[in-house]
Amino acid sequence: xxxxxxxxxxxxxxxxxxxxxxxxxxxxxxxxxxxxxxxxxxxxxxxxxxxxxxxxxxxxxxxxxxxxxxxxxxxxxxxxxxxxxxxxxxxxxxxxxxxxxxxxxxxxxxxxxxxxxxxxxxxxxxxxxxxxxxxxxxxxxxxxxxxxxxxxxxxxxxxxxxxxxxxxxxxxxxxxxxxxxxxxxxxxxxxxxxxxxxxxxxxxxxxxxxxxxxxxxxxxxxxxxxxxxxxxxxxxxxxxxxxxxxxxxxxxxxxxxxxxxxxxxxxxxxxxx
Amino acid sequence: xxxxxxxxxxxxxxxxxxxxxxxxxxxxxxxxxxxxxxxxxxxxxxxxxxxxxxxxxxxxxxxxxxxxxxxxxxxxxxxxxxxxxxxxxxxxxxxxxxxxxxxxxxxxxxxxxxxxxxxxxxxxxxxxxxxxxxxxxxxxxxxxxxxxxxxxxxxxxxxxxxxxxxxxxxxxxxxxxxxxxxxxxxxxxxxxxxxxxxxxxxxxxxxxxxxxxxxxxxxxxxxxxxxxxxxxxxxxxxxxxxxxxxxxxxxxxxxxxxxx
Numbered sequence: 001x002x003x004x005x006x007x008x009x010x011x012x013x014x015x016x017x018x019x020x021x022x023x024x025x026x027x028x029x030x031x032x033x034x035x036x037x038x039x040x041x042x043x044x045x046x047x048x049x050x051x052x053x054x055x056x057x058x059x060x061x062x063x064x065x066x067x068x069x070x071x072x073x074x075x076x077x078x079x080x081x082x083x084x085x086x087x088x089x090x091x092x093x094x095x096x097x098x099x100x101x102x103x104x105x106x107x108x109x110x111x112x113x114x115x116x117x118x119x120x121x122x123x124x125x126x127x128x129x130x131x132x133x134x135x136x137x138x139x140x141x142x143x144x145x146x147x148x149x150x151x152x153x154x155x156x157x158x159x160x161x162x163x164x165x166x167x168x169x170x171x172x173x174x175x176x177x178x179x180x181x182x183x184x185x186x187x188x189x190x191x192x193x194x195x196x197x198x199x200x201x202x203x204x205x206x207x208x209x210x211x212x213x214x215x216x217x218x219x220x221x222x223x224x225x226x227x228x229x230x231x232x233x234x235x236x237x238x239x240x241x242x243x244x245x246x247x248x249x250x251x252x253x254x255x256x257x258x259x260x261x262x263x264x265x266x267x268x269x270x271x272x273x
Numbered sequence: 274x275x276x277x278x279x280x281x282x283x284x285x286x287x288x289x290x291x292x293x294x295x296x297x298x299x300x301x302x303x304x305x306x307x308x309x310x311x312x313x314x315x316x317x318x319x320x321x322x323x324x325x326x327x328x329x330x331x332x333x334x335x336x337x338x339x340x341x342x343x344x345x346x347x348x349x350x351x352x353x354x355x356x357x358x359x360x361x362x363x364x365x366x367x368x369x370x371x372x373x374x375x376x377x378x379x380x381x382x383x384x385x386x387x388x389x390x391x392x393x394x395x396x397x398x399x400x401x402x403x404x405x406x407x408x409x410x411x412x413x414x415x416x417x418x419x420x421x422x423x424x425x426x427x428x429x430x431x432x433x434x435x436x437x438x439x440x441x442x443x444x445x446x447x448x449x450x451x452x453x454x455x456x457x458x459x460x461x462x463x464x465x466x467x468x469x470x471x472x473x474x475x476x477x478x479x480x481x482x483x484x485x486x487x488x489x490x491x492x493x494x495x496x497x498x499x500x501x502x503x504x505x506x507x508x509x510x511x512x513x514x515x516x517x518x519x520x521x522x523x524x525x526x527x528x529x530x531x532x533x
Contacts, residue, residue, distance in 0.1 A: 068435065086435075086439055100433060100454070111437070115441050115442050117441040117442075
């Protein structure tokens with residue numbers, strides 16, 4: 001690790017870099033390789049989508065970038081330094097929403113601003129909360145508790161809570177997986193404009209290829225377990241993209257077909273799809 | 274509780290009948306106690322009239338109040354001390370999981386110990402006054418509350434904790450914002466259960482060695498073969514536990530409503 005550190009000091013200005021990073025888990029005495037040693041660079045302000053079948057190590061990559069998991073081999077660099085311990089520069093929106101059930105929507109969204117490390121004043125916090133509630137379309141639901149909100153509403157609360165403290169990097173693990181198609185498009189649209197406006201780096205995990213192409217600058221296709229990078233494709237669709245219509249363009253259809261060729265074998269191989 | 278049936282006339286009649294049946298049964302029992310036993314048993318069993326007379330005389334000369342006060346004070350003090358220290362240590366363990374792992378076997382060993390076994394030791398250490406009762410109740414409540422707090426802390430979703438620390442929360446902030454509010458329902462449940470244990474262990478401690486308290490009265494009058502006195506003290510106890518149970522039920526209903 002020390003060697004990797006000095007070696008990468010001048011390696012460029014990528015935001016995130018996986019250098020031969022792999023992960024093995026021991027389950028019931030057997031070792032399972034979740035992710036083959038992988039190399040991947042993600043640049044500042046880039047929107048990268050990771051697609052692949054279930055169990056291909058997509059979430060493992062996010063967990064390693066967030067510092068929740070340490071790679072079994074290789075190293076994960078963030079801003080050029082190995083990730084050691086929880087990486088508080090990233091905002092991580094997990095598959096499961098982690099809202100505090102005893103706090104209302106607005107109180108949940110305010111949490112990051114209450115923390116000492118940000119030291120945001122009461123009045124400023126209130127106005128920022130009001131602003132972001134408006135932005136994600138939660139007006140009228142500020143005082144509802146998570147148990148009183150629909151799945152889509154809870155996702156919006158989680159998104160607002162992640163965006164409000166403007167982390168420089170956003171990690172999203174199938175954030176809108178369980179939502180109906182229309183609502184999903186609506187949130188994708190909001191996500192695109194928000195991350196573009198704030199110049200955020202985004203790593204977006206999904207199993208929905210169309211979603212990936214719609215949003216990403218680059219799509220990374222991962223193979224079935226043990227995960228490895230099978231293809232990387234730059235998405236050169238012009239921005240801003242109309243998330244409601246872009247999928248009906250010819251360029252989109254080509255990209256979808258090309259990437260689906262890579263993905264379909266892996267989906268067939270992924271036993272637990 | 275009457276589910277609205279009390280508003281109909283049939284419901285009212287039924288309720289009246291129920292109450293009449295209950296009072297009738299009580300009167301029959303008291304009458305049987307008063308008149309049926311032969312003279313030879315009267316000494317051991319006393320009788321309702323004598324018991325109420327005795328209780329009235331305690332109220333009239335004021336000798337009941339210091340004893341009632343001693344019991345309630347010991348119970349309340351022990352309860353508060355046990356609750357505060359139980360919650361404090363439970364949260365400390367949540368804060369320092371490694372410390373908890375070291376302590377866990379000792380805690381569960383002591384938790385399983387029937388605390389009443391310690392009562393004689395407390396009498397040696399603190400004397401026969403109220404202190405030894407407070408100590409016994411505090412220890413009993415402490416372990417109940419500690420376990421409730423630990424259960425509560427364990428039950429807080431680890432993902433919530435992780436999400437908070439990724440946002441940059443310090444450990445203290447994680448405790449304040451996730452562990453404490455998450456454990457609160459468990460702590461309340463523990464506090465509710467502990468009231469009953471506090472009450473019965475105060476009594477037990479007073480029965481073992483005391484110089485005041487309702488338990489002391491029972492022990493004293495039994496020791497002097499004064500059945501009326503012992504029964505009068507037990508009657509006070511019955512009234513106390515009815516009041517206590519009623520209070521607890523009210524608190525529970527209010528809490529259940531607040532959470533639902």
